[in-house]
Amino acid sequence: MAGAGGVTVTAVPAPPDDPFLRACRGLGADRVPVWFMRQAGRSLPEYRRLRGEGSILDAIRTPDLATEITLQPVRRYGVDAAILFSDIVVPLRAIGIEVDVAPGVGPVVAEPFREASDLARLRPLDPEADTPYVLSTVRALVAELGDVPLIGFAGAPFTVASYLVEGRPSRTYAATKALMHGDPDLWARLVDRLADLALASLRSQVEAGASAVQLFDSWAGALSPPDYERFALPASAKVLAGMADLGVPRIHFGVGTGELLTLMRDAGADVVGVDWRVPLDQARRRLGDDVALQGNLDPTVVFAPWEVVAEQANDVLRRNAGHPGHVFNLGHGVLPDTDPAVLERVVDLVHAHAHTPVA
């Protein structure tokens, strides 16, 4: 079958009884599936050995390396999904925006987005030509992963725009908000282009074999609900709606989004990612039963004694109250100082948990 861009779809559908994909669809399975945001990366000694110095973007552009890094946590933890080793700025860099991921800082953009003329720098993404290494990595992973589904991902337009406008990570998003409020038309054109970029990237990942996607709107929680609805939701909805025909679960995640959960669902999510601030039973009350939840162990709790980690992980499972649509995860990414042995035990704990009901 031909994808939207005329690209041949090589996806091997994951088996219908796959616990991760079943949970994403609210179907339940013989166990609660679990994976961890940033499961690949600096917390793993095998990653640090492999990576050495150098930009993460160089590693992403090297399919053998990116494939191996993606596989490392699957082997070590036995998680129920792999997530592509990549970064939300990869499409930007691929179309010529000078951006790097500075160690200990995050994405730094050489020339921040300032005015209408900057739109010209945001040309459309041609995934086969611009990010062939991503597609090679996805194809290699699908071949290696067997029954384990691969999650592709992209940054949501608001969060990517915040890096483009601020030029670097921000605590206040003052420049971003000044632009959206001060020139709403330009803002709309900016996030619309970023939506096209995210959509092209996600479609290409799925067409190359990814079984699910996650749209990371990591910093959407900086917005009030009315501002989110006006300035972030439409572009994210365009991305998520543009994925509908591919039939893969769409996970939608941000941090500090307690007030935004229903809007993030309404943007077109099959699975809403919840950070640790909102107990899952509370999230379920706000969202109703027709969506799956992903989360939400506090990523810092791994530094506590095991009894505490176990208690909190069990609390997450208990608050889900047996709803079949639950993917266990942390409430945000794995912190670099995390002891992988603790996450191994979390996976075992989740897998040993009484089965969710099968719908």
Added chain:
Amino acid sequence: MAGAGGVTVTAVPAPPDDPFLRACRGLGADRVPVWFMRQAGRSLPEYRRLRGEGSILDAIRTPDLATEITLQPVRRYGVDAAILFSDIVVPLRAIGIEVDVAPGVGPVVAEPFREASDLARLRPLDPEADTPYVLSTVRALVAELGDVPLIGFAGAPFTVASYLVEGRPSRTYAATKALMHGDPDLWARLVDRLADLALASLRSQVEAGASAVQLFDSWAGALSPPDYERFALPASAKVLAGMADLGVPRIHFGVGTGELLTLMRDAGADVVGVDWRVPLDQARRRLGDDVALQGNLDPTVVFAPWEVVAEQANDVLRRNAGHPGHVFNLGHGVLPDTDPAVLERVVDLVHAHAHTPVA
């Protein structure tokens, strides 16, 4: 009358028709009162002229300077309350903890709190002996301010503990959470001492003439509700309950606390501070009618054109829906780059707003 510590109370009660105090008590007034967190400070050119270089803690220890800095925004904006120019680490520094406020960074503690033996460094605060400059500033301010009430403040035990344990501002609070989960008994003793410190400081400020207090638990929003309830609430409740006999309004504020609002009320607040993420009507639904709200204009909105600022400020007023218990404020502190002229217009807009009903 003699205060708890045998200190003579010199407070001149604010006039009973004071709009700020009436709103704090849910009584309504002839206008909606307004003040701004961090209204004194770097956003004001008169502040920058006065301060020059040097540590903020030195300025705080100089009553003439601290008094003038506190008065500057009252003169410029005509706000309905002054807030003491101070810092939440002042009591720590006064009992001998080596802490400074690094420009552009925040509080930095030379020897972070690590173990039980560190408790010995946290001796009780004797406000007259340890912070005479604070009391001199408060007394000078009460004489200068006339009818304008002065808000005293302290850092809540959790937030102060987070600086003590991390040693500097943190994005994850990993060390703080590791301590609270790993050694709950030591954590309880730590925050209990910090509660005593905050309480002694607040009582002395009120006894010297402050008409209200705000307990800043700025980073409590990093905690899940169960963790907040177990590890932060008891010590904050001790502080707030310890103020009850003084009869001044107690404001309780933190950032990202949408899930914690009812717990922060239950800790003993007369006024709950709400950041911009939670629309006031939503906060009111969660909290009921028997508490006043403070907030909650996004502090970054001041960088937008005036029409947008006005629209958002009116939206805050509209969402309060005429409840008499509303103190207008930003959702967090004034950002350093803020144009004071915009805040002047916000004050005028709020004061021109149709009167709140008088209970």
